[in-house]
Amino acid sequence: MFTAVSAQSSFFLALLFLGLGSLGSACLWKKDAAANWWGNLCAITASVFGLLSAIRVLLGGAAFSLAADSPLGALSFSFTVDKLSAFFIFVISLIALPASIYGLGYVKHYYGRYSPGVLGFFYNLFLAGLFLVVSADNALFFLTVWEIMSLASYFLVIFEHREPDNISAGTRYFIMTHAGTACIILAFLVLYRFTGSFEFDVIRENFAAVPAYAKNIVFLLTLAGFGTKAGIIPLHIWLPSAHPAAPTHVSALMSGVMIKTGIYMFIRILIDFSPGAPLWWGIAVLLIGAASSLFGVLYALTEHDIKKLLAYHSIENIGIILLGLGSALVFWAAGAESLAMLGLIAALFHTLNHAVFKALLFLGAGSVISQTRTRNMEEYGGLIRTMPYTAALFLTGSLAISALPPFNGFASEWLTFQSLFSGFGSFGRSVAGVFALSAGALAFTGGLAAACFVKAFGATFLARPRSVEAARSRESAPSMVLGMGVLALLTLVIGIFSGVVSRVLSVVVADRPGFSTVPVPVSVPAASLSLGSGFAAMSLPLVFVSLAAVSALVAFLTYLATAGRRVKIGRTWDCGTDLTPRMEITATGFSRSLISIFRGILKPSKQTTIEYRDADSRFFPQTRSVKLEIKDVYSAYFYRPVERLTMALAAQIKKIQCGNVNAYIVYLFAALIALLVWAVI
Amino acid sequence: MQLLLVPALSPLFIGIVRRVKARLQNRVGARVTQPYRDILKLFRKDEVVSADASWIFSSAPYLIFAVSILLGASIPLLSAHLTATVLGDLLTVVYVIALSTFFLALAGMDTGNAFGGFGSSREMTVAALTEGGLIFSLLALAFTAHSSNLFVIAGAISSLSLLAFTPIILAFVAFVIALLAETGRFPFDNPATHLELTMIHEAMILEYSGKKLALMEWAAANKFMLFLALGANLFFPWGLAASASPPALILALGALVFKLLVFCVLVALLESSLAKFRFFRLPDLLFMSFILSLIALSLIV
Numbered sequence: 001m002f003t004a005v006s007a008q009s010s011f012f013l014a015l016l017f018l019g020l021g022s023l024g025s026a027c028l029w030k031k032d033a034a035a036n037w038w039g040n041l042c043a044i045t046a047s048v049f050g051l052l053s054a055i056r057v058l059l060g061g062a063a064f065s066l067a068a069d070s071p072l073g074a075l076s077f078s079f080t081v082d083k084l085s086a087f088f089i090f091v092i093s094l095i096a097l098p099a100s101i102y103g104l105g106y107v108k109h110y111y112g113r114y115s116p117g118v119l120g121f122f123y124n125l126f127l128a129g130l131f132l133v134v135s136a137d138n139a140l141f142f143l144t145v146w147e148i149m150s151l152a153s154y155f156l157v158i159f160e161h162r163e164p165d166n167i168s169a170g171t172r173y174f175i176m177t178h179a180g181t182a183c184i185i186l187a188f189l190v191l192y193r194f195t196g197s198f199e200f201d202v203i204r205e206n207f208a209a210v211p212a213y214a215k216n217i218v219f220l221l222t223l224a225g226f227g228t229k230a231g232i233i234p235l236h237i238w239l240p241s242a243h244p245a246a247p248t249h250v251s252a253l254m255s256g257v258m259i260k261t262g263i264y265m266f267i268r269i270l271i272d273f274s275p276g277a278p279l280w281w282g283i284a285v286l287l288i289g290a291a292s293s294l295f296g297v298l299y300a301l302t303e304h305d306i307k308k309l310l311a312y313h314s315i316e317n318i319g320i321i322l323l324g325l326g327s328a329l330v331f332w333a334a335g336a337e338s339l340a341m342l343g344l345i346a347a348l349f350h351t352l353n354h355a356v357f358k359a360l361l362f363l364g365a366g367s368v369i370s371q372t373r374t375r376n377m378e379e380y381g382g383l384i385r386t387m388p389y390t391a392a393l394f395l396t397g398s399l400a401i402s403a404l405p406p407f408n409g410f411a412s413e414w415l416t417f418q419s420l421f422s423g424f425g426s427f428g429r430s431v432a433g434v435f436a437l438s439a440g441a442l443a444f445t446g447g448l449a450a451a452c453f454v455k456a457f458g459a460t461f462l463a464r465p466r467s468v469e470a471a472r473s474r475e476s477a478p479s480m481v482l483g484m485g486v487l488a489l490l491t492l493v494i495g496i497f498s499g500v501v502s503r504v505l506s507v508v509v510a511d512r513p514g515f516s517t518v519p520v521p522v523s524v525p526a527a528s529l530s531l532g533s534g535f536a537a538m539s540l541p542l543v544f545v546s547l548a549a550v551s552a553l554v555a556f557l558t559y560l561a562t563a564g565r566r567v568k569i570g571r572t573w574d575c576g577t578d579l580t581p582r583m584e585i586t587a588t589g590f591s592r593s594l595i596s597i598f599r600g601i602l603k604p605s606k607q608t609t610i611e612y613r614d615a616d617s618r619f620f621p622q623t624r625s626v627k628l629e630i631k632d633v634y635s636a637y638f639y640r641p642v643e644r645l646t647m648a649l650a651a652q653i654k655k656i657q658c659g660n661v662n663a664y665i666v667y668l669f670a671a672l673i674a675l676l677v678w679a680v681i
Numbered sequence: 682m683q684l685l686l687v688p689a690l691s692p693l694f695i696g697i698v699r700r701v702k703a704r705l706q707n708r709v710g711a712r713v714t715q716p717y718r719d720i721l722k723l724f725r726k727d728e729v730v731s732a733d734a735s736w737i738f739s740s741a742p743y744l745i746f747a748v749s750i751l752l753g754a755s756i757p758l759l760s761a762h763l764t765a766t767v768l769g770d771l772l773t774v775v776y777v778i779a780l781s782t783f784f785l786a787l788a789g790m791d792t793g794n795a796f797g798g799f800g801s802s803r804e805m806t807v808a809a810l811t812e813g814g815l816i817f818s819l820l821a822l823a824f825t826a827h828s829s830n831l832f833v834i835a836g837a838i839s840s841l842s843l844l845a846f847t848p849i850i851l852a853f854v855a856f857v858i859a860l861l862a863e864t865g866r867f868p869f870d871n872p873a874t875h876l877e878l879t880m881i882h883e884a885m886i887l888e889y890s891g892k893k894l895a896l897m898e899w900a901a902a903n904k905f906m907l908f909l910a911l912g913a914n915l916f917f918p919w920g921l922a923a924s925a926s927p928p929a930l931i932l933a934l935g936a937l938v939f940k941l942l943v944f945c946v947l948v949a950l951l952e953s954s955l956a957k958f959r960f961f962r963l964p965d966l967l968f969m970s971f972i973l974s975l976i977a978l979s980l981i982v
Binding site: 447585594 | 684724725726734735736740743744746747748750751766767770772773776782783787790791793794795797801802805808810813820824828829887888892961964971975978979
C-alpha cells in the first residue's frame with residue numbers, strides 16, 4: 001500500500017493527519033484518554049508518512065513543489081521539498097515517531113490535572129509547523145509557519161501552567177524567539193530590497209546583485225535570528241529554562257529537532273543562496289561553534305536538574321554542528337568545494353545524530369521524572385534496579401552523546417574532527433589557528449561531555465536511592481520503553497552503518513547548487529569510512545564486532561579459569577560506620593572539581609550561612625547551609641543592561657504620551673507636514 | 682598475535698618500574714615477576730560483591746580488559762607494515778580508551794562507596810583535560826605522516842631526517858604528560874597508595890576483589906604498556922620489523938622490550954624525583970601538554 005503513494009502525496013497525507021490530530025484533540029478536550037490516543041496516533045501516522053516521503057526523495061526521488069497563490073499578494077503558499085528539506089523532514093519524522101509512541105504512555109500522568117486535548121492540539125500543530133518550516137519556499141509563508149511553530153512550542157512550554165517557573169520560562173522564550181524573528185524579518189526585507197522578491201528561487205538567482213555590505217548585514221541578521229532559535233551562546237538563555245518546562249516528549253522534539261530548524265536556515269541562506277561568501281563568515285561561525293560547544297558542556301556540568309543538563313548539552317551539540325558548518329563555509333569561500341562538502345556532511349550527520357540521542361536522553365529523563373516526580377538529580381540514585389530498561393537505554397544515549405565508539409555520536413564527531421583537521425594546512429596562519437582552536441575545543445568538549453554523563457548516569461541510576469520516591473520507583477509504561485528502545489537501537493545502527501549514512505548525506509549535499517560536480521570527500525570501502533584525501537579511515541562495525549567478541553571471550557575464559565570460586569554478596573566497605581546514601585557522591589560534588597578548574601569562565605560562588613545556638617559563644621551551630629551558585633554572566637553583563645536601556649528609553653518616550661488630545665493632533669499635523677516635505681523633495 | 686603479546690608482557694613492566702623505584706628508595710623490592718603472581722593469586726581467590734552493585738559493576742572489568750588487549754592489536758608493536766588495520770585510527774584509539782575510562786568511572790560509582798565516587802570524579806576530571814593533549818600530540822605526528830593511522834605514522838616517522846624531528850620532541854613531551862595522566866602515575870596519581878585524599882585509580886577499583894580485581898589490575902598494566910609502546914614506536918620508531926619473517930619479528934620484539942625498559946626506568950626515575958601534585962595544579966600541566974602539542978603542530982603544518 002505504501003509503495004503506491006508518491007513522495008508528494010505522503011507529504012500531504014502527513015500534513016493532513018497532523019491537521020486532523022490537531023483539530024480532533026481540540027474537539028475531544030473533555031475526554032482525556034480519547035484525546036491522548038487521537039492526538040498521538042495521528043502524530044504517529046503523520047510521522048510514518050513523513051518518513052516515507054522523505055526517504056523517497058532522499059533515495060533518488062525528484063524534488064517536488066507546490067505553489068498556490070493567495071489573495072494576500074506577496075504571500076503565497078509555496079513549498080518545495082528538495083533533498084535538503086527531505087533530510088530535515090526525515091529527522092523530524094524519525095524523532096516524532098518514537099516521541100509520539102512515548103507520549104501515549106507519558107501523557108497519562110496528566111489525566112485530570114491538565115488537558116491532553118490541549119496538548120494534542122498544540123503538539124500536532126507544532127509538528128505541522130516544523131514540517132512546513134523546512135519546506136517553505138517563500139519568505140512570507142516561511143515567516144508564517146515559523147511563527148506557528150514558535151507559538152505552538154510556546155504554548156507547549158507553558159502547558160503545565162500551574163507551575164510559576166514554567167510561565168516565566170515561557171515568557172523568556174517568547175521574548176527571545178520574537179527578538180530572533182525580528183532579525184529574520186529584517187534579513188528577508190533586506191533581501192527583498194535588493195532582489196525584489198520573497199520567493200526563495202528568485203532570491204537565489206538574484207543574490208549576486210546584492211551589494212557586499214548588504215550581504216554582510218543579511219549574514220549578521222541570519223546569525224542572530226536563527227542563532228537564537230538554534231541556541232548559540234550568548235543567545236541561548238531561553239533554552240535551558242524553556243526546554244525543561246515542556247512535557248518530556250515535547251522537550252525531546254524541541255531539543256532534538258526544533259533548534260535544528262535554525263541550522264537548516266543557516267544552510268539555506270549561507271550556502272544555498274550565497275555562493276562565494278566572504279571568508280570571515282565561516283570564521284565567525286567556527287568561533288561561535290567553538291564557544292557554544294565548550295561553554296555549553298561547562299554549563300551542563302554545573303547543573304543538577306537533569307533536563308536542564310540535557311538542554312545545555314543541546315547548546316554544546318549545536319556548537320559541534322556549527323563547527324562542521326563553519327569549516328564548510330571557510331572551505332566554500334576558499335574554493336575548496338570537496339572539503340566544504342566534508343564539513344557539510346559532518347554538520348548534517350551530527351544534526352541527525354544529536355536528534356536521535358538527545359531525544360533518547362530526554363525520554364529517559366522523562367521516565368525517571370514521571371516516577372520520582374522531581375528533576376533534581378540529587379534525589380535519584382539506584383534506579384538501575386527499579387528501572388532496568390530505562391537505565392540501559394539511558395546508558396546507550398549517554399555513550400552516544402559522549403562520542404564513544406561504536407555509537408553514532410562518534411561517527412559524526414570523527415567527521416567534524418577530520419573537517420577541522422583539513423583546515424590546518426590549507427590557509428594562512430591565522431585561519432589555521434582558528435581551525436586548531438576549534439579542534440581543540442572539540443577535543444575538550446568530548447572529554448567534558450563524557451565526564452558530565454558519567455555524573456548524570458551515575459548519580460541517577462547507580463549506587464543507592466537517595467530519596468523515598470527513588471526507592472519506590474517502578475519501570476515506566478511499555479509504550480515509553482518502546483519509544484526509547486527504537487531510538488537506542490537507532491544510535492547503534494546509525495553508528496555501525498555510518499558509512500552508508502554519510503554516502504546518503506553526500507548525495508544531499510551534492511544536490512545543492514555548486515556542489516553537483518564536486519568529488520565526494522568520503523568513501524566507504526569494506527564497511528569502513530575513509531576520507532578521500534587518504535588522511536584517515538575508521539570502521540565502526542569492526543570496532544563493534546571486535547569489542548563484543550573480545551569481551552565475550554574474556555568473560556568466557558575468566559569463567560573457565562575460575563569455575564570453582566565462590567562469589568559472596570557482601571556489604572559495601574563502610575570504614576566501620578553505617579554507610580548511608582548521604583555518603584555517596586552527589587551530582588554537585590562530582591563536577592565540583594571541574595567547576596573549580598574552569599572558575600574563570602563559570603564564576604562559581606559559595607555562600608555559607610551558619611546560625612549559632614548562642615550568638616555569644618560561637619561554638620555550637622544550630623543550622624548550617626551552603627549555597628553554591630554559578631553566576632549568570634549573560635544576564636548580568638548583556639541582558640540586564642539591554643533591559644535597563646530599553647526601560648530608560650521607554651520612560652523617555654512615555655513623555656510624549658501625555659493624554660492630551662490637542663497634543664496628539666499636533667503630532668498628527670507635524671507628521672503630515674514632514675511626510676509632505678519628504679514627498680516633495 | 683599482538684592480542685596476546687600485551688597481556689603477556691605488561692605485568693613485567695609494572696614489576697620493573699616497582700623494582701627500580703624500590704632500588705631508588707634503598708629497598709630491595711619485590712621480584713619483577715611479582716605482578717604475575719599477584720594476578721594469579723587474585724584469580725584463585727573467592728570474590729565479594731557488594732549488594733548494591735549492578736550489572737555495570739560486574740560487566741565493566743570484562744569490557745575494560747577487552748579494550749586494553751584490543752588496543753594492543755590496534756597499535757604498531759613490532760612492525761609498521763604488516764598488521765596495519767583500520768582500528769589503528771588515531772581518534773578511534775583515543776575514544777576507545779575513553780570508552781573504557783567511562784565504564785571504569787561508572788563502576789567506581791556503582792557500589793555507593795564514598796571513595797569510589799570521588800575516584801570517578803577525579804578520574805573523569807583528569808581524563809577530560811588529558812584528551813586535548815593526547816589527541817593533539819599524536820596529531821602532530823599524523824600531520825608529519827599525512828595519515829592518522831598509527832601504523833602509517835610509525836612507518837613515516839622512522840624515515841624522517843633528524844632536522845624534521847625537532848618539533849616531534851615537543852609533541853613527545855606533551856605525550857609524556859598525557860601518558861602519566863592516563864596511566865595514573867606521578868604527579869597525577871600515586872599507583873601505590875590507598876590514601877583517600879589522593880587516590881584516583883585505586884579508589885575506583887576499591888570494591889573489586891578476586892577475579893574481577895585481577896582483570897582490573899591486569900587491564901591497568903596493559904594500558905601502561907600500551908602507552909609506553911605508543912611513545913616508543915610512534916616517536917622513536919626504530920627497530921620495527923620490515924618483514925613478517927620470524928627472525929625479523931624476534932629482533933623487533935627485542936628492540937621493543939629494550940625501548941620499553943628504557944621508558945620504564947625513566948618513569949621510575951620521574952616518579953622517584955617528583956612529588957605528587959596538588960589536584961588543582963594538575964590542569965596547568967595538562968593545558969601545558971595541549972599547548973606544547975599546538976606549538977609542535979604549528980611547526981609541522
